Amino acid sequence: MKNNNKTVALLLGLSITTSIFSCNNAEQKTGNNDKKAKDSLIEYVAQRLPIYERVRLTTNLNELSVSERKVLPLLIEAAKIMDELFWKQAYPQRDSLLSTIKDEKTKQFVMINYGPWDRLNGDKPFVTGIGAKPENGTFYPAGMKKEDLEKSDVKDKFGLYSVIRTEQGKLISVPYHVIYATELQKASSLLKQAALVADDAGLKKYLNLRADALVSDNYTASDYAWLDMKTNGLDIIIGPIENYDDKLFNARASFESYVLVKDKVWSKRLAKYVAMLPELQKGLPVDAKYKKETPGTDSELNAYDVLYYAGDCNAGSKTIAVNLPNDEVIQQKKGTRRSQLKNAMQAKFDKILVPIANELIDKDQIKHIKFDAFFANVMFHEVAHGLGIKNTITGKGTVRSALKEQYSWLEEGKADILGLYMVTGLLKKGELTGDIKDYYTTFMAGLLRSVRFGAAESHGKANMQCFNFFKEKGAFQRSANGTYKVDFDKFAIAMNELTNFIIILQGNGDKIAVEKAQKTNGVIAAELQGDLDRLSKKGIPVDLVFDQGVDVLGMK
Template identity: 35%
Template sequence: MGGGKVEVDVVSKSGNDDVHRAVHVWIFAETTQQLLIHQTHNRPGFWDITASAPIPPSHSSLITARKELKKQLGVTLPKDAFELIYVLTEDGDDEKQTKKESIDVYLVTTIDPIPLEAFTLHEKQVSAVKYLSYDEYKGLLANQDSGRHAQLFDIIEKRYKENTGARSSTLQKQLSRYAPISLNAELTGLTDSDKEALVFVVKAAAVIDEIFYLQSWYSNPSLRDWLKEHADESELDKLKWSYYLINKSPWSSLDEETAFLTTADSAIRLVSAATKPVKGWKGLEYRAAFPEPKPRGSNFYPPDMDKTEFETWKENLEKEEQKEATGFFSVIKRHSELVLDSDTYDSEKKESYDDDLYVVPYSEEYKPLLTKAAALLHKAGDITQSPSLKKLLHSKADAFLSNDYYESDMAWMDLDSKLEVTIGPYETYGDKLFGYKASFEAFVGIRDDKATNQLKLFGDNLQLLEQNLPLDNVYKSKEVNAAPIRVIQLIYNAGDVKGPQIVAFNLPNDERIVKDRGTAMVMLKNISEAKFEHILQPIAEHCVAKELQEFVDFDSYFTHTICHECVHGIGPHSITLPDGQKSTVRLELQEYHSAMEEAKADIVGLWALRFLISKGLLSESLLKSMYVSFLAGCFRSVRFGLEEAHGKGQALQFNWLYEKGAFIPHSEDTISVDFSKTESAVESLSREILSIQAKGDKAAAGSLLQKYGVISEPLKLALQKLEKVQVPVDIAPNFPVANKILQ
């Protein structure tokens, strides 16, 4: 190194907290495989990390990293250039009176080295910079404290030295878990005006897709466009694009949201004014970054915000402001980021704002896209002759721009149209940090009138089910509205429909509407039929005891799905806490809410079927088939992974029933059912989950999921068997009707 020496610097301490927090920023040039290192004035001959600094009190990690790179080297980059690759922790030393350290390590991947004359070095902190091969840097650190940077070297080697053939093979295997299905639906039942309106509805749904890509991660749209543009360049690029289309992000839904891509696969972006201009150099090109572990808050919150920061900020807000912060239809952002990204930013000027975090409503955050979607829905609303559909489309378009979804969700509840439309922000599965924020989604289908009429029984008996729930009477609702149930043939879906496909949904989730009107259910019959044929039946053949396989049939599977959705509408929603405070299950259980709610709908749905049979409202012939089909369904849903709400909830149910002896091991590593124990096991778990929800007991929810929401040995054996025989995990639908419209 030109006579110099590499030294791993210890970042200076700041603040009075128990843990000293700091940032390290590395700049890595992809084409030359070099790291940028710097030398300080007071330590000539010692070369260190590209940039490093303590995180000042009340400052955030990413903002500090961006500011320090600008301050120390004169490099100004947007947030999507910074990839948090790991957090380095080091214990403190009581004798030396040093604190425990937590260092966020960021990587900025440029395509080529930045010309050295482009840097503006901080006159007091940095005397020189230079590039060094990461292999050479690794070698020079061999006799020093290289452990600090071992993860960095491992990440670089994995990204740029991985065998292309092996990677293609892995992606092909991941893709093979999805059975490609073409979903055609007859439009003959639609009027001419509804066929014309359908065109604008599908186009609006495609806009919703754009919003969801952005909600997943801020660099996700750039990644998508890049992968699409380069999909034909090689077999590997084609596989990347194909698997990305299923997951709608770089994280694999069936693999606990682990990344199947890296920033090295991402889009190249140019910032011409990132540094001082250099003659003949067009500017700094970098890879749009994303972290390999999926952020639990997706893009609803600042990427470097943790729960403690949010809760501390929220507690200082007025009551109405707290509702906005925890509401479905807003994102949380930083003032410091807004200031840093402004054209008038001055690093020497003191920033002035009371709180760093602030709320932005969806109508403002996604305004250009929502304005476009609203215009399309208004056009569709003008065309259709169905009064209820007309009302829905116009009110939903208005909601996109006002951020008030109450009236449009009420209109959706009242929808009575052959053309079925569900569009807007609904489910909160994407917010694994708190479970507060709703993702945009869309479902467009043709109502199956015959199947819909057959299901009136379930919606009409919700109050009867509520009154008899295995739950203390004090927690039961006195008034439960009959739930409309609509069966459709799906012709297009968009937005939050990544990975495993849902077979039904129960909406809205707004507790005000649930309290006033209840919920409505939509069953996706052609999706259910495809899953039963391609997945559930093969699973039963391999995992369910042979003598019980005859009980696995579509009617019992579909009937339980109906009950699952019905049960979402009963039980605790708006609750009173032990201290008398009014709240909701969602707000109290936070990140556990989705898994607990899905488990509740499944297991209480099973209880509800047994109850309706006991009242003579359903045939006793359903009794055995519903339990056996449920068992096969356990194996199906657990394959979605424990990061997915349905998968974790299903693991909880299987393990509880197995522990209670309702599910028992059988020959050839299959599982059988002890019908003498199913009823009590189902009722006991139903009571447990409902009671936790009624009390808003987050600690109990966490304990229950920690104990039972795991891959136990019998589940592990079943999953291994299904992987070996290559039963698809789910389906990947194609929509010919919608594709023709969107061409």
């Protein structure tokens, strides 16, 4: 018995020892796996960070008046507040997240993406322990399903300027000017100070009204005042504007700001095109019932140097042209202002588009890659937002309300193709100069540039639809060496057919058909992905990141 007890004790001891070692081995393996995952993500960031080319945002300050030199720093300070507000919308745990990250490159990448998800790669998480990006974001309670809100009695279900919260088990709506009161009061005060200093009457009126709008969520009066400005040298776009970040309903707006200096010479050149919108609307290649609306013509095409990006427009891919306001009623009554951000556009052309063309466009067509064509294609993309159809012909309300989360990407696709349609028409009328081959080839290179934004982003989806549609129609061919050659005749035919396809989808307000179109064409095929990977291996940037502010301008 004693020997047996000793044996049992020995076996038990061995068992415990084995168990301890097993636990240690398991912990070690888990630790090793965590380390491998962390190292893998650090390596991922190291590869992804160089896709952004750093650019300084400057302008010729000698062109500014004494008053404008005083106003400009105040506008930049107000814009910075929009940046902080967007962080609260995109990833409110920024500071605690950054404090846990030791790798400096990962910190930089978090700042570029306004969070731990790679905006130009399908929102892939790049920080250890971070899961998939939630569709609800900060706009809706975690775990809330779409049908929960749709079936609720919340009055402001799909409001631009509110968030949905839960109170005593019930969904409620909280206005932005309430939930972000402190920051918005500060921004409003800065705009009021700028208005006191401003000389231009139109700018002064707009700044005062926009200051009021920030603390009331009533932006209509300030939008009209903004469109009425004609003689201002400075401009600021500020507030909750685009709704790309609301992945659930594409309803709620994100905070952003652009601080701008008008290029009066270029702006004068662009002025004549707005008056042509009604005629261009009539010529759209769709049935008459889809083009009955008359676009507003009391708006402007202006060129600017952009001096500061803040918030949504600074996250991931950078906007190089803006068409605002988004309010369909204002668009139809008054029109919009299309703002071309010339210095940012030139930077993207020089540092991204030209290198892409040299790698992927047929060598016999590279001569057709021109900045003037790039500028026109981007400009008329913005003009084209004002064309087409804003209200469904099927009684489903506005196109935006009928298509909900499917609206933005299809609208961007419409603007792309209608912009090219306008360029084609204006060239035929002699209102534009140049060779149509320049515009088509540069458009093709632009597609290859924009699809790199990824299929999770609205502009990326739009460009993928265009790329796949044009490919199916034979509008371009890919050679054995992986370069693309435009078939100019088929390009024009495909342009008209895609225009027709998109406007009918919008006019019918057929959300199911739009979802099908996205799943069919809004994807990057393996062959194209291989070509895009070549661009990355060559070190060609995907987008820009900015050095900006009063220090960069030398105003401090």
